[in-house]
Amino acid sequence: MKEQIFSYIDKSTPLAVELETELTKRPAVSPDSDGEGELDKCVFLEGWLKKHGITQLERYDAPDPRAKGGVRPSLIATIPGAADDSGAADDSGAADDSGRLWIMSHIDVVPPGELSLWKSDPWTVIQASDGPLGPRLIGRGVEDNQQGLTSSVLAMLAFVEQGLKPSRTVKLLFVADEENGSGYGIDWLLENHGDLFQKNDMVIIPDSGDSKGESIEIAEKNLIWARFVTRGLQAHGSRPDQGANAHLAGADLAVRLHYELSAKFGDHDSLFEPDYSTFQPTKKEANVPNINTIPGEDVFCMDMRILPRYPIQSVLAEIDRIKAEVAAKHKVTIEYSLPQSKESQPTAPDAPVVKFLSKAIQEVYGVTARTIGIGGGTVGAYLRNAGIDSVVWARFDNTAHQPNEYALLENILGDAKVMARLMM
Numbered sequence: 001m002k003e004q005i006f007s008y009i010d011k012s013t014p015l016a017v018e019l020e021t022e023l024t025k026r027p028a029v030s031p032d033s034d035g036e037g038e039l040d041k042c043v044f045l046e047g048w049l050k051k052h053g054i055t056q057l058e059r060y061d062a063p064d065p066r067a068k069g070g071v072r073p074s075l076i077a078t079i080p081g082a083a084d085d086s087g088a089a090d091d092s093g094a095a096d097d098s099g100r101l102w103i104m105s106h107i108d109v110v111p112p113g114e115l116s117l118w119k120s121d122p123w124t125v126i127q128a129s130d131g132p133l134g135p136r137l138i139g140r141g142v143e144d145n146q147q148g149l150t151s152s153v154l155a156m157l158a159f160v161e162q163g164l165k166p167s168r169t170v171k172l173l174f175v176a177d178e179e180n181g182s183g184y185g186i187d188w189l190l191e192n193h194g195d196l197f198q199k200n201d202m203v204i205i206p207d208s209g210d211s212k213g214e215s216i217e218i219a220e221k222n223l224i225w226a227r228f229v230t231r232g233l234q235a236h237g238s239r240p241d242q243g244a245n246a247h248l249a250g251a252d253l254a255v256r257l258h259y260e261l262s263a264k265f266g267d268h269d270s271l272f273e274p275d276y277s278t279f280q281p282t283k284k285e286a287n288v289p290n291i292n293t294i295p296g297e298d299v300f301c302m303d304m305r306i307l308p309r310y311p312i313q314s315v316l317a318e319i320d321r322i323k324a325e326v327a328a329k330h331k332v333t334i335e336y337s338l339p340q341s342k343e344s345q346p347t348a349p350d351a352p353v354v355k356f357l358s359k360a361i362q363e364v365y366g367v368t369a370r371t372i373g374i375g376g377g378t379v380g381a382y383l384r385n386a387g388i389d390s391v392v393w394a395r396f397d398n399t400a401h402q403p404n405e406y407a408l409l410e411n412i413l414g415d416a417k418v419m420a421r422l423m424m
């Protein structure tokens with residue numbers, strides 16, 4: 001079976017080029033970035049899959065009045081596994097603990113950015129093979145995330161078009177709205193159709209990786225974005241005795257938060273890079289326009305990436321303590337809001353999905369994979385938090401969001417083989 005599947009994939013370059021070209025022609029840019037959304041691209045994909053014999057398709061439309069058709073569509077393509085032929089009911093529980101394999105890619109793309117930086121039209125795929133890179137496709141979205149999407153489709157077609165059955169049920173999930181927070185994508189799906197997923201499912205998200213294909217991302221840091229507003233009393237620059245300097249208090253708070261939180265939540269974990277929690281003052285909003293006024297109001301923001309072992313609540317409690325001390329010392333009031341706070345459960349390094357994937361990577365690419373954690377804020381967190389083992393992996397040159405984005409054909413076909421191996 002393996003030889004038959006791999007030789008199909010080896011011959012599938014024309015299919016990969018066709019699919020990438022047609023997908024790129026249909027810019028699925030979010031309304032948040034002044035685009036129309038994913039409808040045209042999703043409808044095309046649905047039709048293309050049907051034409052090629054993948055017929056078990058379900059659409060899930062998240063309502064969004066700003067988008068074309070008023071919806072942000074996600075699509076699921078299923079092929080049943082050989083085990084399902086026995087007629088054993090899924091809901092018998094113990095009957096099937098092998099889990100179904102999901103491969104989740106996203107349909108949406110980011111805008112091309114500065115057009116003068118592109119050497120070709122971003123929405124027209126061109127092929128190139130010059131230079132040291134090797135044969136590749138160029139266009140917006142060809143890597144992020146159509147490489148993963150195309151690889152997963154090729155892997156599925158290798159079974160369907162040759163009348164073969166995967167050992168486990170395979171579901172390809174094409175989601176909307178990954179680039180702008182997933183509120184109309186996987187987050188919406190989990191909220192409204194959470195029963196789609198089962199606890200023993202395995203999920204591969206081919207949306208990040210390195211050029212050797214050796215990094216399997218299993219965890220991310222907890223994320224807090226905080227915006228602090230400090231209010232004191234405005235005064236002349238020469239009369240601090242008559243005011244309460246909001247900027248001085250804000251600066252004191254920023255410095256104390258940085259050092260005291262770093263010390264309090266100071267563990268190291270080699271899964272991550274850097275291997276410690278980070279608490280960084282970032283955005284600083286303007287206060288008074290002139291030098292000789294003591295500001296009565298001051299606003300700054302912090303970006304915090306915290307090892308998953310520390311619950312967000314424990315960090316917020318510490319922030320509240322420091323904030324109260326600073327407010328009393330400077331005679332100001334301090335309020336804060338959280339534009340983002342996301343906790344994230346890791347997938348275990350010895351989870352079945354990690355083992356199977358590592359084996360497949362070794363077999364196809366001859367490299368030994370290692371597990372890593374990242375800074376946070378990816379779609380993997382939604383599924384992991386729902387208790388489903390999920391890993392982010394692909395072999396990528398990481399040209400996502402850049403001008404002249406490209407995907408190597410070798411990686412599209414190689415990743416398809418890794419995915420097909422998991423389906424066996």
Ligand SMILES: [Zn+2]
Pocket residue numbers: 106144145178207400
């Ligand atoms: Zn992506």
